[in-house]
Amino acid sequence: MxxxxxxxxxxxxxxxxxxxxxxxxxxxxxxxxxxxxxxxxxxxxxxxxxxxxxxxxxxxxxxxxxxxxxxxxxxxxxxxxxxxxxxxxxxxxxxxxxxxxxxxxxxxxxxxxxxxxxxxxxxxxxxxxxxQARPRARTTVRKLDVAPRLSADAVLPRAQTAGTRGGSPIIAIGASTGGTEAVRVVLEAMPPDAPPILVTQHIPAAFSGPFAARMDRCSAMRVCEAQDGQPIQSGHAYIAPGSHHLLVMWDGAKYVCRLHDGPPVNRHRPSVDVLFRSLAASAGAATIATLLTGMGDDGARGLLELRQAGAATLVQDEPSSVVWGMPGAAWKLDAAGEMQSIEHMAARLLALARHPHTGAGGA
Structure with a gap:
């Protein structure tokens, strides 16, 4: 090559x-x-x-x-x-x-x-x-020491899928390279009363706050950087802090955000696999999850766990992705029920939230 x-x-x-x-x-x-x-x-x-x-x-x-x-x-x-x-x-x-x-x-x-x-x-x-990317504009060799690659088990052991807690839908989004723009496209198209959205975007700690503020300015939803113990509400989107994994937990009466400072998973913190696994355990079939453009394969196994738990699962298609690494890996694992372009992703997520068993089927 x-x-x-x-x-x-x-x-x-x-x-x-x-x-x-x-x-x-x-x-x-x-x-x-x-x-x-x-x-x-x-x-x-x-x-x-x-x-x-x-x-x-x-x-x-x-x-x-x-x-x-x-x-x-x-x-x-x-x-x-x-x-x-x-x-x-x-x-x-x-x-x-x-x-x-x-x-x-x-x-x-x-x-x-x-x-x-x-x-x-x-x-x-x-x-x-x-x-290898497709840019999308708007209109002597030193041996490198590589840290061991950890799975989501390092943060959250895989558990039996819980009930759907009343069936209230939750949308989950994972993204990496090219994802800040892909997430913007999705959030811009969401109405103010959309189901709650959890976003794990690979991003440094110094960037996640400004990114959340930027998304808040462009979306009809309220967008914020997630805080530990924060209740998850409709009309709100929660961005994972760049320093912590974001998990969704059921506290006995409602869903809440939990932040975890455990080790990087798939060399990322926050990790999409961690968010998806927590949803498979806490929300199960009430989840609608999508994996957007990104390098590597973080989120692919978590999306498969969600599909096996009955959740509706999607990936972004290759032509509209900057890097079809993460969504491509999930597609190869048969972790997604369907593929969508980024331009149609928001409408499809909303349709599945209203009628979760009309496509992007669970296993």
């Missing part, structure tokens, strides 16, 4: 060097060039024809968002934003994802001695996945 050709764009010489060094850890990646600002990058894109661009935001002569908007209009290509993990960085990064960036990663610091392998592994994985 041909190596993924990457152009690194950042005004900091140190960051360009760090990024190039980390990307060089993977024999399937080639850094074909670097650029200190967007105007130099524009010329190098023409000369070098890279597969993926890593792009900083604050740069001289033209900021990264302006460059990204022009690039996605004139020459769409996979772009991974390099962002600071701050509230301001979150707002800018979420805007970049709206404009068509595939994914984002934390800006590397000069103090990487203890975590170089972990950062390099993440950056290389995101760049390789970005190379």
């Amino acid at each position: 041909d190596r993924v050709r990457v152009l690194v764009v950042d005004d900091s010489a140190l960051v360009r060097k760090l990024m190039s060094t980390m990307l060089a850890c993977d024999p399937d990646i080639e850094v074909v060039g670097t650029a200190a600002d967007p105007l130099i990058a524009r010329d190098k894109i023409k000369q070098l024809n890279p597969d993926v661009l890593t792009l900083d935001v604050e740069m001289p002569r033209m900021d990264g968002l302006t460059f990204l908007e022009n690039l996605m209009r004139l020459r769409p290509m996979p772009v991974v934003m390099v962002s600071s993990l701050t509230t301001q960085g979150a707002e800018v990064t979420l805007r970049a994802l709206e404009l068509g960036a595939v994914d984002f990663l934390a800006k590397p610091s000069s103090d990487l001695a203890s975590s170089f392998g972990e950062h390099a592994l993440e950056i290389c994985a995101k760049v390789k996945q970005a190379a």
Whole structure:
């Protein structure tokens, strides 16, 4: 297979060097060039024809968002934003994802001695996945130490499916790469009295609060970052904090959100598998669950557990996904009763909430 050709764009010489060094850890990646600002990058894109661009935001002569908007209009290509993990960085990064960036990663610091392998592994994985993505604009190799991959058993043992607690429907959404925009499309189409929606989106802790606030501004529902013990109510959507797993539990009278700071599952915290497993145990067939665009396979086994518990299950289709990893893995497991484009997902979720046994069938 041909190596993924990457152009690194950042005004900091140190960051360009760090990024190039980390990307060089993977024999399937080639850094074909670097650029200190967007105007130099524009010329190098023409000369070098890279597969993926890593792009900083604050740069001289033209900021990264302006460059990204022009690039996605004139020459769409996979772009991974390099962002600071701050509230301001979150707002800018979420805007970049709206404009068509595939994914984002934390800006590397000069103090990487203890975590170089972990950062390099993440950056290389995101760049390789970005190379396979379909951008959707609006209109010597170092050995890396890899932590063991845990399943949802590390947080919540699989239990017998409980009753449906009166049958009140709950909608659950899992997403990763490309998911911030996919979730927006779904929430924008929801009416103010929609069934409660639980969302696990792979996102850093500093980003989940601003993401929830952004979704609240664009949806008729009330959208918030979930809190431990918070009652789950119709007309509300709950976003998993970037630092905790989100679970749904029955407290004897109502469903509530529970936050769990257990280990990463499938290398993610929050994990979609954890949310889906908790719903299989607490809500069972009253759940309507969907797995949207994302890298990897987190959520696939959890969606299968939900289907086996009688829940209605769906996945986003490949043409409308930025990366058809998670939904594709679930589809291959026969975890989903049907496939839908992101444009039709909200209407289908609502229809299934009203008539849960008319499609996307349980096992």
